[in-house]
Amino acid sequence: MRTNDAAGRVRAKRLPREVRERQILDAAVEVFSQRGYHAASMDEISEVADISKPMVYAYLGSKEDLFAACIRREATRLMEAIAAGVSEAGDRPDVQLWHGLRAFFGFVGEYRDSWRVLHRQASAQGGPFAQELLDMRRRAISLVAALLMNTSDSEAASLHADAMAAALVGAGESLADWWLDHPEESAGTVAARLMNLVWMGFGNLVDGQMWQPPR
Amino acid sequence: MRTNDAAGRVRAKRLPREVRERQILDAAVEVFSQRGYHAASMDEISEVADISKPMVYAYLGSKEDLFAACIRREATRLMEAIAAGVSEAGDRPDVQLWHGLRAFFGFVGEYRDSWRVLHRQASAQGGPFAQELLDMRRRAISLVAALLMNTSDSEAASLHADAMAAALVGAGESLADWWLDHPEESAGTVAARLMNLVWMGFGNLVDGQMWQPPR
Numbered sequence: 557m558r559t560n561d562a563a564g565r566v567r568a569k570r571l572p573r574e575v576r577e578r579q580i581l582d583a584a585v586e587v588f589s590q591r592g593y594h595a596a597s598m599d600e601i602s603e604v605a606d607i608s609k610p611m612v613y614a615y616l617g618s619k620e621d622l623f624a625a626c627i628r629r630e631a632t633r634l635m636e637a638i639a640a641g642v643s644e645a646g647d648r649p650d651v652q653l654w655h656g657l658r659a660f661f662g663f664v665g666e667y668r669d670s671w672r673v674l675h676r677q678a679s680a681q682g683g684p685f686a687q688e689l690l691d692m693r694r695r696a697i698s699l700v701a702a703l704l705m706n707t708s709d710s711e712a713a714s715l716h717a718d719a720m721a722a723a724l725v726g727a728g729e730s731l732a733d734w735w736l737d738h739p740e741e742s743a744g745t746v747a748a749r750l751m752n753l754v755w756m757g758f759g760n761l762v763d764g765q766m767w768q769p770p771r
Numbered sequence: 772m773r774t775n776d777a778a779g780r781v782r783a784k785r786l787p788r789e790v791r792e793r794q795i796l797d798a799a800v801e802v803f804s805q806r807g808y809h810a811a812s813m814d815e816i817s818e819v820a821d822i823s824k825p826m827v828y829a830y831l832g833s834k835e836d837l838f839a840a841c842i843r844r845e846a847t848r849l850m851e852a853i854a855a856g857v858s859e860a861g862d863r864p865d866v867q868l869w870h871g872l873r874a875f876f877g878f879v880g881e882y883r884d885s886w887r888v889l890h891r892q893a894s895a896q897g898g899p900f901a902q903e904l905l906d907m908r909r910r911a912i913s914l915v916a917a918l919l920m921n922t923s924d925s926e927a928a929s930l931h932a933d934a935m936a937a938a939l940v941g942a943g944e945s946l947a948d949w950w951l952d953h954p955e956e957s958a959g960t961v962a963a964r965l966m967n968l969v970w971m972g973f974g975n976l977v978d979g980q981m982w983q984p985p986r
Contacts, residue, residue, distance in 0.1 A: 649973070650973075650974065653973065679894050679901055680898065680901045680902075681898075683895065683896075686894055686895045687895075693945075697949075704973075715953075716964065718949070719946060719949055719953075719961070719964050720964065720968055720973075722945045722946050722948070722949035723942040723943075723945055723946045723949075723964070723965055723968055724942070724968075725945055726941040726942045726943070726944055726945020726946065726948075727938040727939070727941045727942040727945070728938075728941070729941055729945070730908075730937045730938055730940055730941020730942070730944070731934060731937050731938045731941065733937070733941075734912075734933070734934055734937035734938075738930075738934075746934070749931065749934050749935065749938070750938055752972075753935055753938055753939075753969060753972070754968060754969075754972060754973055755972045755973050755974045756972040756974055756975075757967075757968070757969055757970045757971040757972030757974070757975060758864070758865075758868065758919075758935075758969055758970050759865065759970045759971055759972070759975070760971075760972060760974070760975070
């Protein structure tokens, strides 16, 4: 099929597969995010990606496959961003948590389209996409639980860390969703709100005590 | 249709409409929760409710309508349970929060079928059900924000209360979901985990300080 399309062949020779796949996924995230799953068309994705429709199908399959691939890629990116944020943070648990939250809200703020696809669109679609989302949540909870477990290792402590990780991931997701409706806030402000809630708790906040980022 | 069905007519005379609707909804919540939306059949719902299938359709419409009615009813019940818990709690904000969390996890523990339908099934289905779920979350966030705003009324404080309510509702949902996979925990234990997280914060918890319920 590609042999009929001179422009396509030139591109096909120039660009390695990973680059073309990335272009397709970038375009797909943009189009799914803006139109929603049902209204998004493979024509528009092909156009935005500047890659012929048959090639889009050849590389990433049906619209359903493509949407699932978007969820997987964006989830992996988000997880990598958080892990990278935390690993720069040194040993203090509050600073680790702060960097993790900054990385999370930084990612959501920078890639709002990703977050919309990941969270709103995927849960609005349900079915296999809801399953992808559930897998992503499980990975996120494991990542956070591993961080919270640094300080203690008893069985009860690790069960508690797992429960706290579930609560924290839920709080982060829900606050990121809230943020989509309050875009005037900066990533740092939203991250600081959640940091204060989970580090200081309402008890200290009511007393006027606040957590402050280092330096 | 009911005039052709002697047994149905007897029931129709004996039971007022609200009672029959309640029977149908109780049965539907049970069947949807156990089978999932797709595998659930109107035959089984009619059988469990002990109400003829034509009457099920006459009262509550199609399977889709019935599922949406289940979500609405269970969401309303949950909201009422939380509001009732909080209004018994007096003025202290920590005790109000504690009673609200106890009521929430008490409801989820007592009506696991409701929660499964509300949360897991509805989000696995997506579409209009995801919208019902979103409306329920918005109501829950408003309820919690109103509680958190008791102490202060500035615009910044009410924005913060709204963000904290979103975080808290997300944490509660996520922990309730975690609980479905850890049924050995009591409602009180799970509620106390979340209470400690949001009232004390990790900072105090790391220092070994805990929040204790009154008396």
